[in-house]
Each structure stands twice: as C-alpha cells, then as structure tokens.
Amino acid sequence: MASLLSPESLQQIKRLDLRARMVIRGFLQGLHSSPFHGFSVQFSEHRRYNRGDDPKLIDWLVYAKTDKYYIKRFEAETNLTGYLAIDLSKSMGFTRSQSMNKFEYATCLAASLTYLMTMQQDPVGLLTLGAKVNAELPARSRRGHLSDVMARLTNIQPTGETDLAACITQIAAMLRHHSLVMLFTDLLDEPEEVYRSLAQLRHGGHDVILFHILDEAEVHFPYDGPVQFEDSESGETITVDATGFREDYLAGLEAFREQYKERCSRLRIDYVPLDTSMPFDKALTEYLLQRQGRG
Template identity: 60%
Template sequence: MPAVEQYLKPEVIRQIKRLDLRAQFIVKGYLQGLHASPFHGYSVEFSEHRKYTQGDDPKDIDWLAYAKTDRYYVKKFEAETNITGWLAMDLSRSMAYSHGPTQRGKLGLTKFDYSICIAAALAYLMIGQQDPVGLAAFDQKIRHSLPPKSKRTQLATLLALLARLQPTGETDIGGSLTQLAAMLRHSSLVMIFSDLLTDEEPVLKALRRLRHGGHDVILFHVLDEAEVKFPFRGLTDFEEPETGERLELDADGFRAEYRASVEEFRETYRRECLESGVDYVPLDTGMPFDRALTEYLVQRRRRG
C-alpha cells in the first residue's frame, strides 16, 4: 500500500473507488505533510480555553489546565471561528474530458473527478472543524443544491450527492454564480470548481457580485493536464466537447500558439481575480491535491 503522502497524487487516488475514502486519504496525506510546511502550528496554537463539553475530542483536553483547576478544559483553536462554506461544481460536459494516460504514463482523472476529489476533501476538512458546508451544482443553472450544515451526517449526504453528479450539460457559469449569490443569506466562503471554458466577462462579473455581497471566493480553475501541456503529435482530430464540432490540425505546428493562448487565458483570470479580491488557483489533473487544500487553509486562517 502506498505511503500516506502518495494519496495526494491523482493517479493513486484514481485507484480508490469510494469517494469517502478518497477524501479521507487526501486529507490524511495532506495533514501528515503539514508539519513540515509554513503552516506548522495551525492545529496546535490556541488563544484561549473553553470548558469541555460532550462531543469534544478528549485528545484536546489540556491536562495542565486540569491539574491547576481540577476542571476539564479544551484548547480553543485560533481558527475555530465557524465559517459557512459553499462548494460550487461545474456540471458542463467539458468537465468530463480526460486525455487518458498522463505524460508520466499513469491513468488520469477527468477534470470533474479531480474537482470532486478536492471538493470531498474540503468537505471532510470543514465538517471536521465543525464548519457548515453546502453544495451547489450547475450547468446552465443550479441543478442541485444542499444547504450548509456542520453535522457529521452532512458529510455522508454531501459525498453521496457528489458521487451521483454527472457533467453532461451546456454551461452558463456567470448566470449560475449570480443565481448562487442570490441564494446566500450569510457571509460565506464560496469555492468554485470549473474549467471556465466559456466567455470570460459574465464569469468575472458574477465573481465581482459575490465579492460585493461580502463573500470570500476561491476559484479553482481545473484543466486537464493535456489541455495545459498539449502533448499531441502530428495530424490530430479535435472535438469541441459541448458542441461536437470537429477540427483536424497539425499539433506540432500549433503547439506554441496553443500554449501561449492557455497562458493568456489563465493570466486574464489571475489578473482580474487579483483586482476583485478573489483567490485564483490554476490546477491541472496531473497536479497533487495539496495545492488546493493549502489555498483553503490560507483562506480559513484569514477568516479565523
């Protein structure tokens, strides 16, 4: 069996069928490596104590405080302040794309599967921290929604819904995010998972609306590894996933232009998100999962 850190690798996670186990292994692999990162101390620094109550983890009892007071206290972590999280999942047909084996020869996840793994891990983290988390899945509009809760049963409900989702529709990311903004009644942390393969301006406008509504936003821009690195050779037949339009071209002659376009695509979102106060996280399906979890952790520390 691979070392725990191996579960941060998409090609390993792909071999695990159950989504709840994928989430657990990703989080455990991440937390195991956390002690060596700049975030060491995230789970051990505390600003005050509170009385132990039923349901608290006995491991959090401060035995030094007990020795002094003869009462049970637990450490109240600096990041214990609850936040409300929303996972916003793009169900557009293009999210089902996977080129197949990665350049390292390992079987890759689709963009949607990769996003689902991250979303499941974030839900596992948030509910473990007693933060309410909900879900909105959209294509041309929001098709499924689950109100945020922090109960342990919420994790099973949320993971079951995630596991049933299929990316099959056409997309209206801007309209769907605007619909989500109208649903939010409290300041929330909105975590968006999409390949953003649509017109940019409606999406950017919707992101600004979320920010103006007082919400924090993390935009996980998920592309397939092949969409970023363009490993194709010779005459290649390409198909547009949502329209079915086909195009044959010389991949070798097109590679430099294509890569420049992808970089410009990402740079536009990076620049606009920075100006709007949105955290932009470019990912591809060959990348380990720890980058996404680190962005969540950074954001949570800000709000804590």
C-alpha cells in the same frame, strides 16, 4: 507524501469518502514537516493579533511555537458557512489519460474540503452548476451530513452545457449570509461575463476560491501532427497541425490564466490554477492560506 496524494494513487481507491479521508490525513501530516507547521491547529482556533486587540488575549504558547502573535477566536468567529459549487458541463468529463478527468478531480477535491470543514464544525452545502444552479444540499454541520455530501458527489455527473456566469450571478442572489463559495470549473465560458458575475458575488460580501481545473493534456498539449479536436458540448470538430499550433496554444493558455489571476486579485478572489496531474495537497494549501488570511 505528494505521491500518496496524487490522482494516480487515489484512483485506486474507489470510495470517495475514503479518498477524502486519505487526502486530509496525509495533508495534515505533511503540515507538520512543512513551513506551515502548526497551522493545523491555528487556522480554526486562532487568528493573527491585530492592532487594537486586547494584548491579554494573546496565546503565548502559540507564540512560543511560531514566534508570531495569535489570539483565541471567539466561538462566533470560528464558524464559516461553505458552499461547494461544481460545474456540471460536459467538458468537465474530458481526459486524455487513464487518470482522473477534470470532474473526478473536482469531486475528490470538493470531498476533501468537505471533510476538512466538517472537522472544524463548519456548515457545508452543495450546489451544482448547469443551465441554472441546483441546490443539491443545504449547508449543515450536523453528524451525518458528511455522508450525505459524499453520496451526492458520487452520484452527480457532468452532462450538457453550463451557463457559468449566469449560475454565479444566481448564487450571489441566493446567499443571504456571509459565506465561503468554492467554485470548481474549467472556466470554458466567456471571461468578461464570468468576471462580472464574480464581482457580484464578492460585492455581496462572500469569500470566493476559484479552483480552475484543466486536464493535464490541456495544460501541456502533448499532441503532434494533424489532430482532430471535438468540442465536447457542441460536437463541432476542427483539425489542426498540433506541432505548429503548440507554441501559440501554450502562449494563449498562459495569457488566459494570467488574466484570470490578475482580475481575481483585484476582486480579492483566490484563483487556484490546477491540472489533473497535480497532488491534492497543493490545492488544500491554498485553501488553508485563504482561511488563515481571513483572520
């Protein structure tokens, strides 16, 4: 199943809505042969039994299947408003291979999550992050909204620079009700400023999933000898001895990711490091676990 959900396989499908449908169908099929068997129903209709809950509400059929106690959610508990927040910085368009670039990967993942949330009748909205936040589409769950989101995701492009920290702060000020904010970014911004803005978002009572998307080449650094690198946003260039630089670069990247993982953990933010070679079921599994964990 992983091969069918790889960026290389999905790139052969041009329409974003068909890509998303294929990802979700393949992902849900995969759940039935994985350790998450049964979650495809439970994560929207049930939550874990907690001390203090009425034992009469326990769903014994689910217990028979999973050996765990779950109770039915009330209708008001099940709906969650989600916002896709996509980084439009020019760096998101970078790729060294013929596969998806970071932005294409982000939009395919965002489209798949929209499809999944729409199946659960959860409202989904779309925000794009540039010099400021653009509210592309309000959060809705009505029939036809899925098509609106897909059409908008197809038409947006990564251009210019993004003030990521300022945009996250703006989102925190915009959202009035408890929401799930799904951030799609390569995090090429000042980390301390991003941490502060993420803290504001969490302190506003919102759940946050941070999808940190890098190109496969940015993660594995497959360069040798003298290589000239260009900053996609500023246009500045620098030439380095890639062979001698590789070890320091990879160590720096690992430290960068570990720092984000630790800081996000403190804020109870789900940090999901991805690269453009990874099958989409990995990211969707992280989403599913985060959604289940709120129960």
